[in-house]
Amino acid sequence: xxxxxxxxxxxxxxxxxxxxDVAQKYSKGRFxxxxxxxxxxxxxxxxxxxxxxxxxxxxxxxGLPSARQRGLENSTSEYLAYIDxxxxxxxxxxxxxxRIFREHPAIVSLSGPRRYxxxxxxxxxxxNAMWGIAPITYRLVGYMILGGNFIAKRSALKAIGxxxxxxxxxxEDTDLARRLSKVGKTLFRMDFYxxxxxxxxxxEGIWKPNLVYMFNYIWPxxxxxxxxxxxxxxx
Numbered sequence: 161x162x163x164x165x166x167x168x169x170x171x172x173x174x175x176x177x178x179x180x181d182v183a184q185k186y187s188k189g190r191f192x193x194x195x196x197x198x199x200x201x202x203x204x205x206x207x208x209x210x211x212x213x214x215x216x217x218x219x220x221x222x223g224l225p226s227a228r229q230r231g232l233e234n235s236t237s238e239y240l241a242y243i244d245x246x247x248x249x250x251x252x253x254x255x256x257x258x259r260i261f262r263e264h265p266a267i268v269s270l271s272g273p274r275r276y277x278x279x280x281x282x283x284x285x286x287x288n289a290m291w292g293i294a295p296i297t298y299r300l301v302g303y304m305i306l307g308g309n310f311i312a313k314r315s316a317l318k319a320i321g322x323x324x325x326x327x328x329x330x331x332e333d334t335d336l337a338r339r340l341s342k343v344g345k346t347l348f349r350m351d352f353y354x355x356x357x358x359x360x361x362x363x364e365g366i367w368k369p370n371l372v373y374m375f376n377y378i379w380p381x382x383x384x385x386x387x388x389x390x391x392x393x394x395x
Contacts, residue, residue, distance in 0.1 A: 161258045163239040163311070165191045166231035168224055170199040171395055172245035173208055175357070180212040182248045190254055192237045196245075199227040205245075224307060225323035225332050232322055237314065244308035246357040247274070256352055257311055268344030269337070271310035272352030279358040286366055287358060295350060301381055303341035304348040307333030308356055312340065319343045330376040331386030338380055360394045 165183055169176050176196065183194060196209035200222040210216045219230040228242060239261070243249070260270055273291040276284050298304040305312075310333070317323075320339040327335055337346050360369050372388055379387035 161190070161239055161261065162237045163191055163241055163254075163257070164231075164235045164237035165194045165241045165243065166228070166235065167194070167196045167209075167214070167243055167245055167247075168199055168227035168231070169196055169201065169205050169209070169245035170222060170227075170393065171201045171203045172205050173201075173203040174395070175246045176205050177208050177212055179243070179245055179247060180209060180214050183243075184213070186249050186251045187254050191241075193235070195231050195235060197227040197231050199223070221325065223325065223328035225327050226325045228307075228332075229323040229325060232314070232317055235314075239311055240314055240317070241311045242307065242309075243354060244356065246359065247308050248277075248355040250354060253352075253354060260347070260349065260352065261311075264345075264347060266345060267347045268316035268340050269305060269310055269312040269346045270349065270352060271305040271333075271337075271346070272349050272354070273306060274309060274356040275353050276358040276361070277355050279362055283361065283366060284358060287361060290370060291350070294348065297377070298348045303337040303346040304377075305333045305337035305340070305346060306348075307336075309352075309354040312336075313344075316340055316343050327386055328389070329391035330372065330388040331380045334377050334380040335384070335386070338384070363394045364392075 194214045196214040196216050198206035198218045206216045219227045276287045375387040
């Protein structure tokens with residue numbers, strides 16, 4: 161599988177090293193390259209990523225779609241995998257991705273949920289249980305992408321004009337899924353998961369962030385724009 165991993169990172173010096181190390185360990189050299197897009201960082205994110213063997217790109221315009229677009233423009237693989245800087249791949253992640261794309265050659269993207277770490281057992285249980293509604297929502301709407309864990313075909317991304325840089329954070333993944341669904345099927349699978357830090361929920365609580373995420377899924381579906389423009393970096 162001609163696959164490049166792209167990690168978007170803003171001031172992630174505390175976690176980027178582990179994220180790269182885990183990706184290298186479990187991919188066993190099967191990524192064509194690992195790209196870290198240093199998204200307007202003011203810390204040692206780029207330096208640490210480079211020392212770990214990643215190809216570092218600098219994107220001065222802060223915002224996830226801007227970082228994702230920089231990765232698209234500076235990679236050559238047909239399949240582009242995107243994860244967040246606090247996301248850890250599982251040992252089965254790349255095998256599962258290759259198998260699913262082999263079984264479903266017509267899909268243009270593959271995504272799945274997070275399983276959280278870094279919090280109390282009861283908070284993690286609630287957060288992980290909340291993903292139970294995702295398959296129902298996906299079937300009702302017809303498309304879904306989690307921005308911190310997805311693979312998309314380069315040809316499909318190019319066909320829709322890439323990522324929308326006018327969106328900075330919330331709703332960018334649903335906007336992408338909506339537009340990709342116009343050129344092919346976006347597949348969301350619960351067994352295609354990655355681990356991610358629960359740090360936002362530790363800082364902001366469980367319910368408020370999930371309500372914000374919910375509204376920023378509904379709004380791009382119904383109105384083709386995010387519900388929330390402002391966002392807070394949690395480190």
